[in-house]
Amino acid sequence: MDIVFGPVPSRRxxxxxxxxxxxxxxxxxxxxxCQLGRTDHLTVSRRKFYDWDFIVREVVNKASKVGLSNIDYVTFVPDGEPTLDAFLGKEIREIKKRLPVRVAVITNGSLLWMDDVRSDLQEADWVSVKVDAVTEDAYRRVDRPHPSLRLPAVLGGIEEFSRAYHGILVTETMLVAGVNDSVSELEETAKFIEELNPAKAYIAVPIRPPAEAWAVPPSEKVVLSAYQIFEEHLGDRVELLIGAEGGDFVIDPDKPVESILGIISVHPIRKNVLIRLLADKGLDPEEVVDRITRSGEAVLVEFEGEEFLVRRLPGRKDLSNRRNGL
Ligand code: SF4
Known part of the structure; x- marks a missing residue:
């Protein structure tokens, strides 16, 4: 695996x-x-993994090869937890010194109770922090943390970072059926995230083969309910990360099915709103909705008396089959 890869297209x-x-x-x-399988080196010790100047050189070389105009972010998104790298802050600083680029870090946030980790991440322009659960039982079941990690300290560290951070902070919550997707759990998680005041709160589900075959996505109805609960606390800052890529929120009359699938990968849409949008474009709304649901890529879900069009969760069937040994 190369130290530096891409650029790859990312919705975020x-x-x-x-x-x-x-x-x-x-x-x-x-x-x-985890799509990388079980963790074979479960650790909380920050240390050197590679020479910091080797990483910086690799980034600079790759950037000059692909052209700076083709890069929106240099993103630390490793095969593990990026803040375990004791030189992360130095690497971010040096990359930004040598290149006019923005730097992003995708972290699980578990070490943010450490002063040095918080100060390293201050160097980044965009940070994504994982908040899968905020109650002890769900946290231990979904994230299976190193035994020395204490949930109150982890959450306290994330809160402290959110108050001091000057860049763009987003959160990511991965929902697993029957583990962290109950209404009460989602309420607590949304309340905590609201306190962090993130630019966006993303809700994701496992769509690639997980470390444990039984870690399957919740039903579309539960995802819709999670979205609504988060929306109550975060308004339009909540987004789903469940499809390939989100659309640009306009319906292209020549490609209505593709446009709508793009939109509902980010926000479930009320059927009556969708019908109006399609009619405004001169399309036959019922025919288009029928085509989308028949494609198997989306389903109509009733929630609190209203019908919503929701993206079918791509991994759900396959992963359930794996669970059943099919
Ligand atoms: S935080 Fe979880 S998902 Fe991310 S690399 Fe570690 S085990 Fe995998």
Whole structure:
């Protein structure tokens, strides 16, 4: 695996040049849904993995090869937890000194109770923090943290960072059926995230083969309910990350099905709103909705007396089959 890869298209970050600053798989968590499999080096010790100047050189070389105009963010998104790298702050600083680029870090946030981790992440322009659960039982079941990690300290560290951070802070919550998706759990999680005041709160589900075959996405109805609960606390800052890429929120009359699938990958849409939008474009609304649902890519879900069009969760069937040994 190259230390620097891409740029890869990312809905959240545009064209993202990835930095893999942690060898597989050193992490503070062993999440049941991790697409990298179980963590074989469960650790909370920050240390050197690679020479910091080697990482910086690799980023500079790759950027000059692909062209700076093709990079929106340099993103630390390794095969493990990026803040385990004791030189992360130095690497971000040096990259920004040498290149006019923005730097992003996707972290699980478990070490933010450490002063040095918070100050390292201050160097980044965009930080995504994982908030899967805020109650002890769900946290331990979904993220399977290193035994020395204490949930109150982890949450306290994330809160402290959110208050001092000057860049763009977003959160990511991965929902797993029957583990962290109950209404009461989602209420608590949304309340905590609201306190962080993030620019966006993303809700995701496992769509790639997870570490544990039983870590399957909740039903579309539960995802819709999670979205509504989050929306009560965060308004239009909540987004789903469940499809490939989100659309640009306009319906292209020549490609209505593709446009709508893009939109509902980000926000479930009320059927009556959709019908109006389609009619405004001169399309036959019922025919288009029928085509979308027949495609198997979306389903109509009734929730609190209203019908919503929701993206079918791509991994659900496959993952359930795996669970059943099919
Ligand atoms: S924090 Fe990320 S890398 Fe670590 S186990 Fe969880 S999903 Fe995998």
């Amino acid at each position: 970050l545009g064209r993202s040049l990835g930095v893999n600053n942690i060898p597989p798989k050193h992490c503070t968590y062993s999440c049941i849904y």
